[in-house]
Amino acid sequence: MKLSNATLPELPAEVARPTYDRAALTPGIVHIGCGNFHRAHQAVYLDDLFNLGEGHDWAILGAGVREGDAKMRAALLAQDGLSSVIELDPGAKSARVIGAMTGFVEVAGGNAPLIAAMADPGVRIVSLTVTEGGYYIDPKTGTFSPSHPDIQADAAHPETPDTAFGAIIAALKTRRTAGIAPFAVMCCDNVPHNGHVTRDAVCGLAALSDPELSAWIRDNVAFPNSMVDRITPATGPRERALTESFGIEDAAPVTCEPFRQWVMEDDFPAGRPALEKVGVTFTDAVDRFETMKIRILNGGHAIIAYAAGLRDIEYVHEAMADSRIRAFLDKIETDEILPILPPVPDTDLTAYKAKILERFSNPEVADTIRRLCFDGSNRQPKFILPSILDRIAAGGSCAGLLLESALWCRYCYGVSETGSTIAPNDPNWDRLVAQATLAKDRPAAWLEMSDIYGDLAANPEIVAQFTRTLDEIWARGSQAVIADYLAG
Numbered sequence: 001m002k003l004s005n006a007t008l009p010e011l012p013a014e015v016a017r018p019t020y021d022r023a024a025l026t027p028g029i030v031h032i033g034c035g036n037f038h039r040a041h042q043a044v045y046l047d048d049l050f051n052l053g054e055g056h057d058w059a060i061l062g063a064g065v066r067e068g069d070a071k072m073r074a075a076l077l078a079q080d081g082l083s084s085v086i087e088l089d090p091g092a093k094s095a096r097v098i099g100a101m102t103g104f105v106e107v108a109g110g111n112a113p114l115i116a117a118m119a120d121p122g123v124r125i126v127s128l129t130v131t132e133g134g135y136y137i138d139p140k141t142g143t144f145s146p147s148h149p150d151i152q153a154d155a156a157h158p159e160t161p162d163t164a165f166g167a168i169i170a171a172l173k174t175r176r177t178a179g180i181a182p183f184a185v186m187c188c189d190n191v192p193h194n195g196h197v198t199r200d201a202v203c204g205l206a207a208l209s210d211p212e213l214s215a216w217i218r219d220n221v222a223f224p225n226s227m228v229d230r231i232t233p234a235t236g237p238r239e240r241a242l243t244e245s246f247g248i249e250d251a252a253p254v255t256c257e258p259f260r261q262w263v264m265e266d267d268f269p270a271g272r273p274a275l276e277k278v279g280v281t282f283t284d285a286v287d288r289f290e291t292m293k294i295r296i297l298n299g300g301h302a303i304i305a306y307a308a309g310l311r312d313i314e315y316v317h318e319a320m321a322d323s324r325i326r327a328f329l330d331k332i333e334t335d336e337i338l339p340i341l342p343p344v345p346d347t348d349l350t351a352y353k354a355k356i357l358e359r360f361s362n363p364e365v366a367d368t369i370r371r372l373c374f375d376g377s378n379r380q381p382k383f384i385l386p387s388i389l390d391r392i393a394a395g396g397s398c399a400g401l402l403l404e405s406a407l408w409c410r411y412c413y414g415v416s417e418t419g420s421t422i423a424p425n426d427p428n429w430d431r432l433v434a435q436a437t438l439a440k441d442r443p444a445a446w447l448e449m450s451d452i453y454g455d456l457a458a459n460p461e462i463v464a465q466f467t468r469t470l471d472e473i474w475a476r477g478s479q480a481v482i483a484d485y486l487a488g
Contacts, residue, residue, distance in 0.1 A: 002249040003079035003097065012247040015084075016096035020050045022080075025059035025102050028273070030118050030183075032164045033129040034062040034072055039083045039098070040232045040256040042127065042188055047098035048278040058273040061123070062104035063114050065164050070107040075251035077104055084243050084250040088364035089258045095246040110160035111167040118171035118183065124270035126171075127186040128198065130164055133378045133427070135191060135201050138451075142381075144197075144204035155208035165198075169206045172221060173213055184222040184268045192294060192382055193287065195225035195265065224265040227290040229297065231359060232256045233367045257365050259355075263289040288344045295337050296349075297356050298383040303329050303400075304360070305372035306407035310417045310478050316372065317363040328482050330357065332400035340390040370425060376408050377428045381452050389454075392462070399465065403485055406470040407478055409446045412436040417477060443470040 001007050008017050029046075031038060042060075049055045062076060063069070076083070081101035087094045106113040118126055138145035145151070154166035161167050172182050185202065187194035199218065206214035233239065233255055243253035262275070266282040276282055283289070301316075307328060308319035319325045333353050341349055384401060391398035412432040414422050426432055439446040443466055447457040456462055472481045 001247055003082045003084065003251075005080045005082070008082075008097065011097065014095065015246055015248065016094070018047065018051065018097070018099040020053065020056065020099075022099045022102070024056055025050070025100075026057045026122060027061035027102050028058040028122060029125045029127055030061045030063050030105070030114075030123050031127045031129075032063045032065065032114075032167075033069070033131075034064065034076065034101070034104070035129060036232045036235060036254045036256075037228075037230065038129045038188065039252075040085055040254045041228055041230045041260060041262065042129075043083065043098055043100045044085060044260070045262060045275055045278050045280060046100040046273065047096075049273055049275060050100060052277060054277065055273040057122075058125075059102040060100050061117055062101050063117065064105075064107050065111060065114070065162065065167065066107075072252060073104040073107055076101065079251060082250075084246075084248045084253050086239070086242055086246065086253065086255045087258045088255055088362065088366075090362055090364050093242070093364065095243070095248065097248070109162065111162065111170070112160070114167045115170045115174065118168065119174040119178070119180070121175075121180050123183055125184050125186050125268065125272065126168060127188050128164060129188045132189055132191055132382070133375060134164075134189070135197050136165075136204075137197065144200040146204055146208055151205055151208070154205055158206075158209045163205070165201045165205050168202055169213070169217070172217055173210075176213075176216065181270050182217075182221045183270060184224060184272070186224055186226065186264075186268075188226060188228050190228060190294070190298065192290060192386075193225060194290075195223040195267075199223035222267045222269055224267040225286045225290070226262065226264040227286055227293055229261040229293055230256055230259065231365055231367060233365060234371060238366060255365070257359055257362055259359055261293075283345060285345050288342055289347075292341055292344050292347065292349065292352060294383055295341060295387055296333060296353055297359075298379070299337060299387060300329055300333060300356055300360065301372045302376070302379060302383050302408070303332055303404050305369055306376075306404065306411040307478060307482060308369045309373045309411050309422070310407065312416050312418050312420055313369055315363075316367040316369060317361055317365070319369060320357070320361040324479060324482055324486070326357070327486050328400070329360075331486060332404065336391055336396070336398055336400050337387050339396065340387065340394055373411060374425050375427060376412070377426050377432060377452060380405070380408065381454075385453060385456075388456070388462075392459070398462075399469075400485055402462065402466050403469050403481065405446070406443075406466060406473055406481075409436050409439050409443075409470060410473050410478065413440065439470060440474060443467040446470070 105117045154161040187198040203214045239255045263281045388401045413436040414433045
């Protein structure tokens with residue numbers, strides 16, 4: 001059954017669907033970047049709230065600034081903004097159709113339609129999922145980089161911006177001129193201190209063309225920090241077939257694990273939906289939850305990714321079924337990561353780690369190792385390096401984390417341990433392959449990528465340990481070196 005408002009009543013009985021009147025919804029949120037994660041996470045929470053009969057003035061108006069967003073717009077508008085979400089519980093899969101989106105802004109160069117939509121007084125929140133690498137962060141400093149060509153182009157033409165941040169600035173300027181209160185800007189990307197990062201990107205870009213506006217935004221616009229979590233695989237033939245097995249024809253289906261979590265600062269001067277009624281945690285300790293998740297879950301993904309990728313293991317649950325890889329993950333998490341984490345309100349870190357291992361082992365999700373290996377040049381500085389630095393500062397061993405780094409280096413050589421070619425899997429793949437080739441003979445070359453490792457190459461003990469580890473991987477293979485680590 002092709003998704004549409006008209007066909008909702010005709011869907012199979014086991015498919016959950018909106019119980020509210022979608023025609024009565026009005027948009028209060030413009031969301032930029034309506035990919036799988038957004039539709040499996042934020043949109044699901046709002047759908048739950050609407051099903052309670054509440055918050056119907058907080059519907060989502062979809063938006064985007066890239067070519068792919070235009071394709072998503074066409075797909076979703078053709079089915080009245082509806083999306084199917086299949087939850088992949090190992091015991092019993094379930095399907096639902098969510099209806100929290102009421103429209104999708106035209107995607108156009110210069111972003112005039114998006115700016116107009118965000119300038120509407122009814123919009124009180126602008127949210128984003130523009131990927132972890134979409135915030136123009138200088139990897140050497142960890143702060144906003146004004147030199148990026150996209151940023152320079154928007155600074156030169158602030159009235160016709162091409163980035164999401166440029167469009168947000170233009171909309172805020174329009175609202176200020178019209179005497180309309182600013183919206184809150186809510187980042188939903190998996191970025192450390194994501195509210196602060198988003199504020200720095202918006203204010204940093206604005207400062208290049210209008211310093212006074214930049215100062216006004218910093219003083220008057222809320223950028224709440226948040227932590228988001230739900231494993232959401234990319235959509236491929238398997239996911240489409242699964243959706244069809246529930247009798248649903250969806251041009252953009254989403255599958256996801258049953259688990260989801262959303263933790264936010266309660267900083268919304270223009271109001272917000274009552275998401276605490278559907279499981280969202282509002283707290284001043286978002287940074288604690290965020291550090292826990294990034295170090296244990298995202299760091300955990302990296303730990304298993306390259307150990308499995310070097311052996312051509314395809315799926316995450318297959319890697320977790322390998323006793324050595326699972327033990328490798330568990331030992332690093334237990335011995336090197338948990339001891340340096342600050343306490344998290346109402347959370348047992350050991351139990352959280354156990355839940356992560358359980359989630360990674362879910363065979364129904366069929367998350368791929370290649371997805372976990374992707375974009376290491378952006379993810380390693382966020383998910384692995386902070387734990388290494390904290391271990392060094394605490395005077396503890398970081399042998400497992402350095403082994404993970406060496407496995408990433410070996411993976412970036414571009415050939416697996418079975419002799420298979422590893423297809424490019426990073427925006428900076430050519431550079432990484434070249435550096436990994438140098439590191440085969442001189443391992444310190446890998447740590448000399450200061451935009452990724454900072455000053456780590458200046459630490460002789462770390463360089464010596466990394467050198468021994470990478471040399472051993474090349475001499476005896478990753479599995480033998482992992483076995484040595486497990487044996488102590």
